[in-house]
Amino acid sequence: MGFRCGIVGLPNVGKSTLFNALTETQAAQAANYPFCTIEPNVGQVSVPDVRLDKIAAIAGSAKVIPTQLAFVDIAGLVKGASQGEGLGNQFLGNIREVDAIVHVLRCFEDDDIQHVSNKVDPLTDAEVVETELMLSDLESLEKRVPNAQKRATGGDKEAKIMASVLGQALELLRDGKPARLTEPKDDEEARVFAQAQLLTAKPVLYVCNVAEEDAATGNDLSALVFDKAEREGAQAVVVSAAIEAELVTMEPEDRGEYLAELGLEESGLTRVIRAGYELLHLQTFFTAGPKETRAWTFPAGAKAPQAAGEIHTDFEKGFIRAETIAYADYVELGGESAARDAGKLRQEGKEYLVQDGDVMMFKFNV
Numbered sequence: 085m086g087f088r089c090g091i092v093g094l095p096n097v098g099k100s101t102l103f104n105a106l107t108e109t110q111a112a113q114a115a116n117y118p119f120c121t122i123e124p125n126v127g128q129v130s131v132p133d134v135r136l137d138k139i140a141a142i143a144g145s146a147k148v149i150p151t152q153l154a155f156v157d158i159a160g161l162v163k164g165a166s167q168g169e170g171l172g173n174q175f176l177g178n179i180r181e182v183d184a185i186v187h188v189l190r191c192f193e194d195d196d197i198q199h200v201s202n203k204v205d206p207l208t209d210a211e212v213v214e215t216e217l218m219l220s221d222l223e224s225l226e227k228r229v230p231n232a233q234k235r236a237t238g239g240d241k242e243a244k245i246m247a248s249v250l251g252q253a254l255e256l257l258r259d260g261k262p263a264r265l266t267e268p269k270d271d272e273e274a275r276v277f278a279q280a281q282l283l284t285a286k287p288v289l290y291v292c293n294v295a296e297e298d299a300a301t302g303n304d305l306s307a308l309v310f311d312k313a314e315r316e317g318a319q320a321v322v323v324s325a326a327i328e329a330e331l332v333t334m335e336p337e338d339r340g341e342y343l344a345e346l347g348l349e350e351s352g353l354t355r356v357i358r359a360g361y362e363l364l365h366l367q368t369f370f371t372a373g374p375k376e377t378r379a380w381t382f383p384a385g386a387k388a389p390q391a392a393g394e395i396h397t398d399f400e401k402g403f404i405r406a407e408t409i410a411y412a413d414y415v416e417l418g419g420e421s422a423a424r425d426a427g428k429l430r431q432e433g434k435e436y437l438v439q440d441g442d443v444m445m446f447k448f449n450v
Contacts, residue, residue, distance in 0.1 A: 087381065088126070088154040089289075089360045090182030094209050097190040098293040098325040103127060103157035105328035106353055125157040131361055131368070132354050133379055135411055135441060139370050140377035142419045147376035151368055153360055156182055176220050176283065184287045184363045186356065187213065191305035191322075192295040206292065206309050217283040218257050224282070225254040242276070249273040250280060257284070262316075264288075287363045288313075290320040291356060299324035300347035319359050323352030367440035370411070371395070372420070388436040392446040402450035406432045411441030 091099050107127030130150040140148045158178045179185065189206035229251050235243035253263040262284035268274040277285065290313050292306035302310070302322045313320035331339050331351055343351065365384045369391055370377060382391045388408075393400030409420065413428040420443070423429045438444070 087184075087364050087366060088156055088182040089184045089186045089363075090156045090158050090179055091186045091188060092158050092179065092213060093188035094190075094212060097188050097209065099188045100157055101325040101329055102188055102291065102293065102323065102353075102356075103155060105325065105332050106155050106356070108332050127155050127157075128152045129155060129353075129357055131357055131379070131381075133368060135368075135415075136370065136377060136379050138415055139372050139411075139443060142415065143372040143377050144374055145372060145377040146374065149376055149378040151379040151381045153357060153366075153381075155186070155360075158182075176217075179217070179283050179286075180281055182286070184289065184360060186289045186291055186360060188291045188293055189309055191292040191303060191309065192298070194295075204305070206305050207312060210290070210309070210312065214262065214284070218260070218262065221263055221282045221284050222254070222257045225250055225257065225280075228280075229254050245272050245276050249277045253277070253280070253282060253285070288316070288318045289356070289359050289363050290318060292320060292322045293325050294322055296324050296326055296346070298322070299327055299352065319363055321352065321355045321359050323356060327351075328353050367438070369438055369440075369442045369444050371445065372414075372443055382438060384440075386438055387434060388432055388438055388444075388446075389434055391438045391444065392448065395446070398450045399446050399448045402448040403434060404447040404449055406436060406438075407445040407447070408432050408436070408438075409443045410439065411443060414443045 091103055093099050103125060106129050129152060131153055133150060136148060136150055139145075156178065187210065189209055190204055191206050193204055229247060232243045232246040232250065236247045249266065249268050253266045256263060256265050263282040264285045264287065266277060266285070268277050290309050292302065292309050294303055294306055298306070299322065306320075306322050310320045312318075327346065327348075328351060331342065331353075334342060339351070343349070361381075366381050367384050368379050369382060370379055372378075380391070380394045382394050388406040389400045389403040392403050392406065408430045409423045409428055413423050413426075414420070417423045417426055417428060420429065
């Protein structure tokens with residue numbers, strides 16, 4: 085299962101620089117003019133997880149394979165995008181295809197870098213993007229909801245569900261609030277709401293791009309963004325895209341010393357990746373053995389057969405049971421054999437809810 089986070093924002097806020105650093109490539113051309121990114125660049129990034137190396141060391145694995153998350157660098161948006169201004173239609177189409185939005189906001193002053201509105205104001209920048217997404221959703225629902233309401237009066241059950249949950253979303257949008265605040269009353273409404281693919285229903289992570297000297301503590305501008313995120317139930321992180329770009333050019337062994345000199349315990353990108361993972365309610369299970377230790381992504385709340393399906397669809401179809409060891413037990417006892425002897429290796433069936441950190445082996449028959 086692939087999960088994609090779309091990196092968005094106004095032109096010249098540091099989106100492509102951040103993307104380049106995230107993927108440790110120069111896949112996205114970073115330049116000081118609007119629309120330097122036209123086609124969305126996609127990069128797969130490894131999700132940092134200290135548990136992976138610990139399990140691999142105990143298992144004596146020849147290979148270590150982390151789980152990954154995709155980041156998509158999407159063209160910069162301008163006011164009027166919902167009406168097709170700039171690259172509006174393409175921008176909105178690209179947003180529709182991602183699972184979460186990573187919204188980069190400029191929180192630094194620099195006279196050498198042009199700003200499309202000639203002032204640095206992250207809250208206003210955020211509002212421009214949010215307004216365009218809301219207007220797009222509003223236009224969509226003002227056509228769909230009346231049609232659903234009409235069909236619902238004729239006894240169409242699906243239309244009745246649609247009229248209820250999308251009607252709620254429409255009222256929120258008319259009040260200037262994002263559709264993600266909609267509260268489906270049951271699983272059926274949740275299903276219909278998800279199928280609507282509303283732009284403002286997607287979870288949001290605000291990335292405050294600050295100057296190098298503010299990377300450890302943030303600044304007054306980033307503090308405003310954090311307040312906004314808290315009010316919305318969103319997430320926010322502070323990153324200096326300039327620092328991250330510098331880190332990419334260094335040897336891995338030199339990066340820790342450089343970060344320490346700046347008062348940082350870890351890179352901003354590590355925080356972005358981790359926050360993106362959490363934003364999508366993703367968790368990790370592991371498989372371990374002499375050949376390889378591997379991390380696998382699964383959605384929180386998944387049962388054992390669904391987790392098995394992340395490895396191969398045949399594992400899910402022919403699922404029999406899962407042999408499961410909690411991460412803490414695996415590390416404390418020193419691996420599978422000792423965990424089995426201590427009674428910590430469990431046989432779990434189809435209804436088992438997989439826990440973050442589980443070390444698993446699946447039995448299946450196709």
